[in-house]
Amino acid sequence: MSAMSDAVTVDRPALLPYRLLVVNGNTTSELTGSLAAQARSFFGGAAHVHAVTAAFGPAYIASRAEAAIAAHAVLATVEHEVAQAALPFDACLLACFGEPGIGAVRERLTVPVVGMAEASILTAMQRGDRYAIVTVGQRWPGMLREQIRQLGLESRCAAIISLPGNALDYVSRSPESAARVSHALDAAVEQGADVLIVAGAALAGYLPSLPRLPAVPIIDSYRAALAQVQALATLDRAQRQSVAI
Structure with a gap:
């Protein structure tokens, strides 16, 4: 199993808050701050939100060409964050309605990946x-x-x-x-x-x-994604725990 897979599959007790990776596929960091604050308000103490900005690409995606660049950036950013994480993430949310790179991210992670x-x-x-x-x-x-x-x-x-x-x-x-x-x-x-x-x-x-x-x-659309990522993380954790019993 790769180091990346190890970083996202380690189990933890059911009552611990979920660890959620939120990736802004645009490169506007002020927008990332707003998305992070909204997620923390939405979850309260139920999740630790780690929000990051795409490492390169457009300030805000507005074309197919920019979406293609952002897909590369999103995948690279997710791989970097997962590799550097001290604890594994329970789920990943791509905070961009165009969902750039979502298929590739799902291919690389073993936890739920949700798009807006x-x-x-x-x-x-x-x-x-x-x-x-x-x-x-x-x-x-x-x-x-x-x-x-x-x-x-x-x-x-x-x-x-x-x-x-x-x-x-x-x-x-x-x-x-x-x-x-x-x-x-x-x-x-x-x-x-x-x-x-x-x-x-x-x-x-x-x-x-x-x-x-x-x-x-x-x-x-963002709140719908937050709600779904929480639901999928809950189901995923429950399934892993039932298998471990």
Whole structure:
């Protein structure tokens, strides 16, 4: 067994907090800090969150070329963090809606690896019949359609709405950007969606900033991933312990 596999398979008592590796596939460290704070607030004392920024690549992924670079960076960052970890991680979360490199990371790790798109879309399908995605960036609709086709979940997608501008401009949650997000959510409902996904690391934690919310379930893609990674880590730990008995 490789050193990397050893670093993620050592068992520990059930009551210890989970150790979660959160990888921001973008290179904006301020965004990593926000994602880490949101994760710690979400888990409370149930998890130790180790959040890191991709070692190289775009400040924020906005194209297929940048996603390809980020996939390499994410894999390299995960391998480095796992090799350097004093204790093994129980799960890994890729905090980027495009999930760059997720297949390669899953290939290398033996613990659950969760991405924001897959987690939020699966959650949306448990809350309604047709979902819509609201995100930032003109190239993302086409990129996400490709991603959704690969997941086999395109038949229930009512719309993908792209917000104008640079995604990092939305991190400040200004009244202007909040109004744009709110308007896009209303437009998604008009296109037939009965559950909405606010997608992307830049829009994580955005819902409390919105002036109003449509009367349908709304899913924060990052929180959906946090919830799923906790569920999968719990199942994984329980299974390993049952085998050890």
